[in-house]
Amino acid sequence: MAGILVWFWNERFWLPHNVTWADLKNTDELTFPQAEDLYLACPLAFCIFMIRLVFERFIARPCALGMKIQANGPQRAQPNAILEKVFTAITKHPDEKRLEGLSKQLDWNVRTIQRWFRQRRNQEKPSTLARFCESMWRFTFYLYIFTYGVRFLKKTPWLWNTRECWYNYPYQALTVDLHYYYILQLSFYLSLLFSQFTDIRRKDFLLMFMHHLATIALITFSYVNNMVRVGTLVMCLHDAADVLLEAAKMTNYAKCQRLCNLLFVMFALVFMSSRLGVFPVWVLNTTLFESWEIVGPFPSWWVFHLLLLLLQALHTFWSYLIVRIACRAISRGKAGKWNPLHVSKDDRSDIESSSDEDEAPPPSHKHHSSSSNGTNGAHGTNGYLTGTSCHDDH
Structure with missing residues (x-):
């Protein structure tokens, strides 16, 4: 250990030529x-x-x-034991094949299942x-x-x-x-x-x-x-x-x-x-x-x-x-869509915006009875300005 410390505090590395640690010791006059x-x-x-x-x-x-400012977080996903098990034990981002399988198993629309997983992910956000x-x-x-x-x-x-x-x-x-x-x-x-x-x-x-x-x-x-x-x-x-x-x-x-x-x-x-x-x-x-x-x-x-x-x-x-x-x-x-200085959805938004999905057509009549069990009315949570932290931002 002593050898490592001597190597780490090598004066030739840390200090200019012909300067030693002894030269920089505190005195009564200088610190x-x-x-x-x-x-x-x-x-x-x-x-x-x-x-x-x-x-x-x-x-x-x-x-x-x-x-x-409200203390409420994002909208909570409807309780579902099967989807919860997949979310906690397998994946939080199911692929298309798994979504199709879950759709057949639950008789839910694929879009509804995607929305459930998005809400469940956002549920853990502050x-x-x-x-x-x-x-x-x-x-x-x-x-x-x-x-x-x-x-x-x-x-x-x-x-x-x-x-x-x-x-x-x-x-x-x-x-x-x-x-x-x-x-x-x-x-x-x-x-x-x-x-x-x-x-x-x-x-x-x-x-x-x-x-x-x-x-x-x-x-x-x-x-x-x-x-x-x-x-x-x-x-x-x-x-x-x-x-x-x-x-x-x-x-x-x-x-x-x-x-x-x-x-x-x-x-x-x-x-x-x-x-x-x-x-x-x-x-x-x-x-x-x-x-x-x-x-x-x-x-x-x-x-x-x-x-x-x-x-x-x-x-x-x-x-x-x-x-x-x-x-x-x-x-x-x-394009007339929003204020040109509106910055509430920047590239570092840490809550997943779901505006694209929410604009999708409603679930088909085939699965209407299932999708109306609280998930059909789900809305995505808008992202908030998180900016580009800079230190911290130094």
Whole structure:
């Protein structure tokens, strides 16, 4: 174990040439980032998760109920022992052959059976109230941490001159505000990483999981080798769009559609301008070129940039989704089908929309008696704006 630790903390990997860990030990005059500081993030992540539970129960939920957001989930499927057994023991998405067999066995229309399986899948989805509470928690945290980051950074020289991120590197002192900002961000993303398995499951689950891992790795890497100055720029830049995204979700759940549309447009503009414009031009420029000129590359420098480029790839993908949502909304608006800014059914809607099936003809008279047993009047649940989460969205 000792040999593994020595190999992992190899100074030739983590630090620039001719710099050792002993050079970065804390003194009475100066404090530097220490790897053991990061252990504090684990219990703090648990505390954040517990604070979230309390917030959602005693603050977000009363707010949602005050806005007339219902706690009811999607319409429940009619109880049926045969279909329930297939759903729980065999498949949640039966193929055409199995549907035909079930149709003959139950004397039900195939469309009715498809609708039953859709309702049964949606039955496990969270209610609008749960979605609102989750978004309100994230909105509150992002607003707080973004406000804190802006107030902190406007007093720093590296916000106005990014070359200050590398002057005298790595012998740059760690301030109390900077340490708090880093540990709180790391703790939040650790809590997101684990709560992702209990939160509302979305279609881009794996992408978000990879995003959280990359974010945690970036925060850890930049803290250990004292790239914290440029790290603060990355974190604050990413928080700007996330506040608007969660606000758009909340207004959509509250059915304030015009405000939702406005917030979504603002989110899209801020997201693409910050992630595809400011991030590569401002942040990647200083990490790739200014640091190369002032400090020079070293092994962990390459890993740091690999993670930054991974984030940029995710930014590009999510920007594509946003543009796709906007183009679809505009095209439908021109056709007179809906408001061109209406975004309540985006590509990441985590409740299956069934509008196509609900427009189908009613079941044939052959199976009328069976299909009228509560399933004939089923309606699909509209998807809600889940947006393109961005941290988390870093």
